[in-house]
Amino acid sequence: MINPDSVGRTFEGADLITVTQSEIDSFATVIGETKTSVAPPTFSIRISLSQYESILTQPEVGVDWTRLVHGDQKFEIYRPIVAGDTFTCSATIETLRVAAGNEIITVRSDLHNGSELVVSSWSTLVVRG
Amino acid sequence: MIEIGTVLNEHVFSIDRALLKAYADASGDQNLIHQNEEFALSVGLPNVIAHGMLTMALVGKYISDWAGDPANVNEFSARFIKPVIVPAHESVDLTVNATVVEINGDRIKVEITATSAGVKVLGMAKAVVTK
Secondary structure (H helix, E strand, O other): OOOHHHOOOEEEOOOOEEOOHHHHHHHHHHHOOOOOOOOOOOOOHHHHHHHHHHHHOOOOOOOOHHHEEEEEEEEEEOOOOOOOOEEEEEEEEEEEEEEOOEEEEEEEEEEEEOOEEEEEEEEEEEEOO | OOOOOOEOOOEEEEEOHHHHHHHHHHHOOOOHHHOOHHHHHHOOOOOOEOOHHHHHHHHHHHHHHHHOOHHHEEEEEEEEOOOOEOOOOOOEEEEEEEEEEEEEOOEEEEEEEEEEOOEEOEEEEEEEEEO
């Protein structure tokens, strides 16, 4: 069960993540993108999902990662990600509700390069009951 | 001339198991439901399914192309309403269309539809681009 006390809290990811050109190139290749001076618009999910996994599965939050389904996703890109960006990634649990035996949480992820907020994204994650 | 109601050209992407593996490696999402048929069936899925975020990444490419560059995409959102089902040794389609719904200076909002095998796979899909 997800701990209801975690709603409204922001958890800072432990990692400092440096984006490399080769990561951008790999992601771009999959979707057929040849313009690679910036990352594709959904590239940041690569960072957010891995940080979510370590943050949200902590016992004080209690998400069961093995039962997770991605419900929806939104990105606000304040400037494109480029190689050399070094991000911290936070996860804020904005809402939690239970419907039809499933726990549904909305999590916001903020990617900061130093003090600059580069991308915010919102994920609705459904933990199947 | 871009105005409200302008319809973007349709684009059809092909998705197969090799693309799912490539996306898993590029994104770090190695969930077996996107790679292993036996596992996908064991958790009640009809077959291997594409990552919702792969579908969204391909639609992102469509929007980037129209916007002229991936750097011109400012907002992008979608709901994953049905899975893209990817049988072995087959290519399935991801058919994408969009319409301009709002213009605010140089910021243009489009509403997007995405289907696979005739089934709508994304809901409420929208993007805002600078053009």
